[in-house]
């Protein structure tokens with residue numbers, strides 16, 4: 001534990017100067033944010049969406065950075081659930097925190113912590129070898145090979161509806177008994193005879209893969225727990241190493257992730273580390289809270305701070321949002337300028353053409369702009385989201401049904417080509433997308449060369465690549481940015497062959513940063529390009545959905561978690577089917593009809609209703625100005641026609 005650390009008013013002002021606009025402050029009548037920023041004890045922070053909890057955590061980190069290094073040599077750990085969330089933290093405060101982002105501190109995902117500090121050292125100690133890979137895709141591929149080569153003729157396995165899925169899902173519990181999925185029980189395993197031939201064969205498969213160092217993500221937790229059991233002192237070492245541990249988005253931790261953190265850093269209240277868990281139970285939309293009740297995973301601590309006011313949404317949205325909160329939440333809007341716009345219900349019909357709902361939403365926004373209800377130069381994006389984004393057959397409405405271009409747009413931005421020059425000749429006619437394609441091409445070369453990010457054992461993404469270069473090779477970082485600019489400008493002018501030659505020269509230095517030379521990627525680099533013919537060019541640049549010349553962004557609710565929007569259009573979508581016939585329920589308007597009509601969700605509501613409520617809660621809590629929800633006329637007539645029109649503005653598309 002470092003010597004007494006005090007957070008002063010001056011420290012808070014410093015954090016405000018970096019994170020907030022000149023007219024904003026962490027102070028308010030309750031000073032909930034200041035209390036959290038100053039607090040350096042083991043506590044939980046529960047806060048409503050848009051309350052600034054991530055901003056408050058960043059403030060605390062900025063302040064602690066200035067107190068580093070700690071005299072006792074200990075460091076700070078910041079853990080979140082996804083790489084995106086970690087990248088966000090790095091992007092926001094990275095440039096002010098050179099010490100925080102290096103030894104002895106750790107900022108990463110829960111998975112990378114478990115891999116790096118527990119699974120890998122244990123594996124190395126037992127086998128004297130390094131783990132080959134911790135990656136689900138790679139692991140599943142090896143299981144498939146094993147099945148094809150060794151278990152192909154097994155009668156019991158072949159009788160199963162999804163043999164491969166069953167095999168890929170097998171895990172060891174801590175007693176090396178087989179289970180189906182990490183948090184399941186031995187009793188639920190399909191094969192009951194544990195001394196039978198097939199059971200032994202499956203155990204053997206698991207052991208062989210483990211011994212070869214081929215692990216799925218869950219296996220890292222299995223090894224981690226073995227390590228902690230065999231060497232309980234590891235716990236103390238980690239507590240000494242990290243005097244402050246902050247977990248953001250705590251609600252998204254699954255039970256095995258929660259348990260391992262709790263075991264090490266809470267240690268039944270005896271930990272040397274200060275352990276702070278930050279989140280919003282109502283926003284649990286990842287694994288946490290699905291198999292287990294969230295309250296069973298993230299149990300409340302006696303020492304809990306709260307932030308109840310949101311800087312994001314208006315009173316009108318807060319009123320609606322309350323009903324979708326599974327854990328009763330006191331949600332208030334504390335925005336200084338409060339928009340009077342009511343949430344809107346957009347009713348569409350079968351005869352509306354595909355993009356009419358989104359276009360109606362755009363017309364609404366334009367109208368509100370002219371009426372000064374939405375600022376002309378609005379700050380945050382305008383987005384249309386739905387829970388389910390994959391196209392479904394039949395009459396099941398999902399995101400692509402609202403926008404015929406949705407899938408096409410998405411697939412083009414992710415298109416993979418099989419040669420370097422194909423990336424150049426197929427590039428779009430706009431700077432940003434060309435830049436994107438060029439980066440995708442470099443990432444593809446790294447993948448072909450099997451270069452992985454040692455922080456998380458995954459292939460580099462655009463942001464992790466930039467982060468790595470910025471941290472390890474500033475010269476290459478600056479060079480890449482300049483090159484991307486230069487290449488993109490030249491491609492727009494049609495100088496592809498000049499760019500192609502320059503990229504080939506550049507690659508030696510680029511790959512050198514990762515300690516490798518061109519090898520497996522030579523074929524990709526030199527192969528002749530192939531032009532992909534696009535049948536209808538207009539497909540890729542739909543002009544219909546633009547406001548201020550910017551396209552409305554479409555995506556899943558999951559993809560906008562943590563974001564702030566100016567306006568959000570939530571499009572209902574088909575998810576599973578509960579019940580049958582006339583009363584079957586698949587859409588939010590059906591499962592959550594009572595919540596739309598001012599009734600709070602309760603613990604006795606069924607699992608799918610609760611899951612729908614969580615998704616709606618996250619989606620509905622994004623906008624600063626306008627929330628709209630699109631519902632089909634049939635479902636409106638049956639479920640929502642008696643909605644309170646003082647609360648919701650109802651309009652037909």
Ligand SMILES: Nc1ncnc2c1ncn2[C@@H]1O[C@H](COP(=O)(O)OP(=O)(O)OP(=O)(O)O)[C@@H](O)[C@H]1O
Nearest residue numbers: 024025026048049050051052053054055311562564
């Ligand atoms: N003290 C503050 N004063 C004014 N605005 C603030 C303050 N703190 C945060 N904000 C703004 O409020 C919005 C939400 O902040 P932030 O993303 O930190 O909230 P959050 O609680 O983490 O949200 P979510 O629960 O959706 O992840 C942002 O636009 C941020 O700039």
